[in-house]
Amino acid sequence: MRNLLKILIVIAILAAVAGWFLTAPRPVSDDLFDGLTGDANRGALVFAAGGCRGCHVAPGDKSEGPALLSGGYRIVSPFGTFISPNISPSDAGIGGWSVADLGNALMAGVSPRGQHYYPALPYTAYQRMAPQDVTDLGAYLDTLPPSDVASQPHELGFPFNIRRGLGLWKQLNMNPDWVLAQAGTPELERGRYLVEAVAHCGECHTPRDALGGLDAGQWMMGAPNPSGKGTIPAIHPSKLDWSAGDIAYYLESGFTPDFDAAGGQMTDVVQGMAQLPAEDRAAIAAYLKALP
Amino acid sequence: MKTGITLATGLAFAATLGTAALSDGHADKAALAAVKARQATMQLYAFNLGILGGMAKGAIEYNADAASAAATNLASLSSMNQMAMWPPGTDNGALGDATAALPAIWNDGGKVMEAGMSLATASAAMAEAAGGGLDGLRGAIGAVGKSCGGCHDTYRKPK
Numbered sequence: 001m002r003n004l005l006k007i008l009i010v011i012a013i014l015a016a017v018a019g020w021f022l023t024a025p026r027p028v029s030d031d032l033f034d035g036l037t038g039d040a041n042r043g044a045l046v047f048a049a050g051g052c053r054g055c056h057v058a059p060g061d062k063s064e065g066p067a068l069l070s071g072g073y074r075i076v077s078p079f080g081t082f083i084s085p086n087i088s089p090s091d092a093g094i095g096g097w098s099v100a101d102l103g104n105a106l107m108a109g110v111s112p113r114g115q116h117y118y119p120a121l122p123y124t125a126y127q128r129m130a131p132q133d134v135t136d137l138g139a140y141l142d143t144l145p146p147s148d149v150a151s152q153p154h155e156l157g158f159p160f161n162i163r164r165g166l167g168l169w170k171q172l173n174m175n176p177d178w179v180l181a182q183a184g185t186p187e188l189e190r191g192r193y194l195v196e197a198v199a200h201c202g203e204c205h206t207p208r209d210a211l212g213g214l215d216a217g218q219w220m221m222g223a224p225n226p227s228g229k230g231t232i233p234a235i236h237p238s239k240l241d242w243s244a245g246d247i248a249y250y251l252e253s254g255f256t257p258d259f260d261a262a263g264g265q266m267t268d269v270v271q272g273m274a275q276l277p278a279e280d281r282a283a284i285a286a287y288l289k290a291l292p
Numbered sequence: 293m294k295t296g297i298t299l300a301t302g303l304a305f306a307a308t309l310g311t312a313a314l315s316d317g318h319a320d321k322a323a324l325a326a327v328k329a330r331q332a333t334m335q336l337y338a339f340n341l342g343i344l345g346g347m348a349k350g351a352i353e354y355n356a357d358a359a360s361a362a363a364t365n366l367a368s369l370s371s372m373n374q375m376a377m378w379p380p381g382t383d384n385g386a387l388g389d390a391t392a393a394l395p396a397i398w399n400d401g402g403k404v405m406e407a408g409m410s411l412a413t414a415s416a417a418m419a420e421a422a423g424g425g426l427d428g429l430r431g432a433i434g435a436v437g438k439s440c441g442g443c444h445d446t447y448r449k450p451k
Contacts (some may be wrong), residue, residue: 039397062442136363230450249349259338259345261437263444263451272443 020237021023023167027111032107032131035097038139046137048275049198050126054268055084058149064271070147079212080156082120090102090146102138109170116166118154122217124173124214128197172214180291185277192286194280199273204265220291230264237289247285248278256272313323323382328389334370342367342424343419348430360423366436367419370412382447392449404447411439 047053047067056069072094073084087091094102097112104110109123117123121247158167179196197202206214207223222234233242242250246257251273254262264271273281302311346352383395397404414435421428 063444216301225450233451246351249345250434253345253348253433254441255345255437259341261440261444262439265450267441269447271438286345 003171010090023164024117024197025167026108026170027110028100028108028189029103030100033103033135034079036099036132038099038135039139040136040139040143041112043136043138043140045276046133046198047140048272049194050137051199051269051272051278053088053272054265056087057165062263066144068145068147069141070149071151072149073224077120077212078155078203079160082118082154082156083152084120085151086147086149087141088144088147089142090148092148092150093146094141096145097138099135099138102141103134106134106137116163116170118163118166119169119212120154121174122200122203124175125197125200125203127174128178130193130197131261169211169213172211175216178218179219183285183287183290187283187286188290191283191285191290193220195283196288199269199284199289201235205235220288235264235288236291240288244282244285244289245290248281251284252278310417320321320402323365323379323387324390325384326377326379327387327393330374330393331391333372333374334379336369337366337440340369344418344429344433344436347435354429356423356425359429360390360419363419363422363432367412367415370408374408392451394447394449397447400446404443407439407443407447409443411436414439 003264034279052069053067055073055075056071057063057067058072059071059074062067069086071084071086075084076083089095097105103111104112105117105121106123106126107129108127109117109119109121111117115183154161178192179202180188180192183192202219204225205220205222206216207218207221209215209225220234220235220236222239223232224230225232242257250262251270253274254267254270256262273284316346340362343352344366345352347359378393378397380398381400382391383393384391385395414432418429418432418436421432
């Protein structure tokens, strides 16, 4: 009897240690950004492709100049409401962050203090970003105007308010493999990089499972809007019959083939996509047409 | 005397109710007619934009006369006085699936007028540019698209 108790205690301790280990935040490797220098002009394009402005400017800010990234955008989800933080270069934002800090946030979802970020920041996509692009993005973010607006805490109930638990979520959902395993041409590779890593299209256009992870088996098949209002359309070729030219032109102009104009969050996406070189929009279109 | 006043008030009240009830059915019809008119306007925008956009993206061969005609149409349409097509109470909350127009159109202090003006301005610039060559048309269509998106973003219910 006493032996059994001892065994149970040992098992409990092992489980606790394993749990602690499994939920531990894991930053990216220290040397990932060694020797890289940021180019703010190139970073501006990464910023545009990533649609960072869409979530990180104040709600209703439709200005077109350098973005004031004071945050405050509310993402309503079944787990609670996430409120985008200030990421401007100020004490209230990400002023003073190193490139490694930015890389950890984007590619590992880990804060400079070593805590998990919630996947409202789409690091399951950004984990595939090129370290050079992260470095360039950092250089660009440093050129933007500072905002002193304090970031607001997310509005989450138990148990989702326990950040440590995100370690388990990451174990399930941090998959660095490409969804489109074979990208046979440089154009497809570029399109895959833009769609699956930087522009994080799947975050809205792919449905999620009960735990909020993307269902890769339904990649780009459309999804209910997590806010509960309306549906986000499928952009998989089995559901969307636009030509590659139609898709590229939509991303440039906001016009559908019927010359309806984009609305909702896609207006922000188009504003960014329109700034990219035409080859990038063509690459995204080629990627979408190539999905199996 | 007191009874007289009460009676008069009561009658007036009943009359008001009656009018409201009567005009309700009428209002429905009028509301739906307004919705139809503005949706038809949107379709005319889209039809003329289809010609301009088709040329811009290379799906249709550029033709100065056709471009100019479409752009002039667009400019005329967007400078039309549309007030009667947007009566209060014809939003998506009141009429459901008949319209995607959000209540914000009527209750954000007239900002929607600015959005409408930006379409008129961009279309006027397009009307100037469209007949003068494909590059001019391409240069002008971005602002038109932006003005469409500027309105849809805030005032149209997402699909």
